[in-house]
Amino acid sequence: MTGRIIKAIAGDYWVETDEGIIVTKPRGVFRHRGASPVVGDYVDLVDKTITKIHKRKNKLVRPNIANIDCALLVFSLQDPKPDFLILDTMVANVLDQNIEPIVIFNKSDLVEDEYIEEFRDIYRMFRLEFVSTLDEASVEGLLESLEPGLYVLAGPSGAGKSSMINKLTGQQLFEVGQISQRIKRGKHTTRHHELIHLADGVYLADTPGFQTLELNSMEATELREIYPEFQDLEKCRFLDCLHDKEPGCRVKEAYEAGTINKTRYENYLLLLDELRSRKDY
Numbered sequence: 001m002t003g004r005i006i007k008a009i010a011g012d013y014w015v016e017t018d019e020g021i022i023v024t025k026p027r028g029v030f031r032h033r034g035a036s037p038v039v040g041d042y043v044d045l046v047d048k049t050i051t052k053i054h055k056r057k058n059k060l061v062r063p064n065i066a067n068i069d070c071a072l073l074v075f076s077l078q079d080p081k082p083d084f085l086i087l088d089t090m091v092a093n094v095l096d097q098n099i100e101p102i103v104i105f106n107k108s109d110l111v112e113d114e115y116i117e118e119f120r121d122i123y124r125m126f127r128l129e130f131v132s133t134l135d136e137a138s139v140e141g142l143l144e145s146l147e148p149g150l151y152v153l154a155g156p157s158g159a160g161k162s163s164m165i166n167k168l169t170g171q172q173l174f175e176v177g178q179i180s181q182r183i184k185r186g187k188h189t190t191r192h193h194e195l196i197h198l199a200d201g202v203y204l205a206d207t208p209g210f211q212t213l214e215l216n217s218m219e220a221t222e223l224r225e226i227y228p229e230f231q232d233l234e235k236c237r238f239l240d241c242l243h244d245k246e247p248g249c250r251v252k253e254a255y256e257a258g259t260i261n262k263t264r265y266e267n268y269l270l271l272l273d274e275l276r277s278r279k280d281y
């Protein structure tokens, strides 16, 4: 039988199958190989024992969850204003792990409509949502727009992640206005992970992810590939162009002509430099 792990507490795994939820233990071998199953894994079961973990599409460490489809990247429009370098870093990290980003600009109640249009333009290449956790209808609209899949929510401190999870789930799972993102579940929290069922087929990891806002290690050529707006242009003169100082670079031309967003491109160069500085030349 095959199923998906939706909850894990101290070595027990709750697996959702066609025949309902089955509480299982993994075979001892997994632990020895340091390859324990995690929430989100698709697994084979024989007599209430996990015998095989299917190949993962991706896996995060914090939270320790596999096969994530989509990341809800929460940024506030105001208080604090969004840091575009952090936003671009998170988008790059997410795409690098084969996760689709949805950029959620929160606190729309604090800004004018023109301001919203500006953001809509800068990030038009991604799925965008403008919401306020103070406006129930906007959060419901967001929820209704989510396709089936496994979601993780991430974003900088103060953006409204805890407020958002509470509104999406209709439960007071997190303290609002606290730096710590610990779920209110008592003391046995460290090895407890559970997917929250938001709607038909829509699951949310029970803790905000990507606590580190540092760029993943990746090749410069990979970074280049995850900018959708670069891919739409004509080919640069050199195939290996990193869109920096190379002659005949269409990206740089588009930046100078104003068809590629200034901040997006300048932040791309910063991220590129960051990757280069990590290499020992």
Ligand SMILES: Nc1nc2c(ncn2[C@@H]2O[C@H](COP(=O)(O)OP(=O)(O)O)[C@@H](O)[C@H]2O)c(=O)[nH]1
Pocket: 106, 107, 108, 109, 110, 131, 132, 133, 134, 135, 155, 156, 157, 158, 159, 160, 161, 162, 163, 164, 175, 176, 177, 178, 179
């Ligand atoms: N005006 C306004 N304030 C919000 C909104 N969402 C959250 N907040 C406030 O922003 C602060 C940080 O929210 P919180 O959910 O703790 O953010 P987190 O650090 O990302 O988990 C709190 O004071 C919230 O009450 C919103 O949509 N509009």
Ligand SMILES: [Mg+2]
Pocket: 161, 162, 163, 174, 175, 176, 177, 178, 179, 180, 181
């Ligand atoms: Mg919080």
Ligand SMILES: [Zn+2]
Pocket: 236, 241, 242, 243, 244, 246, 248, 249, 250, 251, 252
């Ligand atoms: Zn180029």
